[in-house]
Amino acid sequence: MIRVLFVCTANICRSPMAEGIFRHLVAQAKLSHQIETDSAAISPMRIGEPPDARSQRTMLKRGIDIADLRSREVRRDDFLRFDYLLAMDRTNQAYLRSLCPRGQEHKLFMMLEFAPSIGVAEVPDPYAGGEEGFELVYRALDIAARNLLAHIRQQHRLAPDEPPTDGKTEP
Template sequence: MKTVSVCFVCLGNICRSPTAEAVMRRLVDEAGLTEHLEVDSAGTGDWHIGEAPDERAQRAGGQRGYDLAPLRARQIAEEDFRRFDLIVAMDEANVVALQGICPAAERDKIRLLMEFAPQAEARVVVDPYFGGDAGFETVLDQCETACAGLLAALRPQLMVE
């Protein structure tokens, strides 16, 4: 089996992208693919480097069995574009920021998470940071749906030797 690597990216790496990372890690674990799918997350900004995810994200995730506490924010770096097979952004602003630092040869790796949830009405995962707890529930709903779609999309690649 081949190994595939995915990095989820949002603005500060404390709400949406660590939530997506935790959701994807569990899906990968449940599918028995931990050795074949590397999952990480990062932010386009540097404001929260080294910090744990937002407490509201941790609380919402914890209520669904996701442990975000061990995750720490980091900023995306140019070498990530070579390291990861797929860079999955939460919204268009993240895509633009990623394209600004991405080597030209690696730009095809950048995708929107919600592309993997074709039945969803929303095209982006809305930033819940300045809202209430309901926003973090919405992020979880979106991440669960889109990460399941992403895993389904990646399965054929994992089977190629």
């Protein structure tokens, strides 16, 4: 099982959107039994809350429901549990680095490392703005999530789950 954790400040905008997009792509690729997703916050201020309503609306426009997600705070043991920890911005990355146990640094990435064509390093925080900011974030995260999945498939040689067969071929 490959485990992927998306991290932002409060875990109500960017990281649940990233998790939702990635989880959707994983399901489409029939890799849900091989890849697990989660998201977390560097701040405890919104623990237990669902994603921001604007995040949910942006995702629902694409047929992705993230209403089941709840904010949680990132923990030191997440570095032992997860294979990939993806920070949305440099502040998130710095916090994760301060929490990271020695020998686990290779698991830490910036989300937009997987979207170099965008030309920016950080996913902007849309919280203080309007709906258009959430649309912009969605587009950036979608590109990065697709490239992240391709990277994971290649690195771990993952193939889609095949339906069980009884050894017979269909006509």
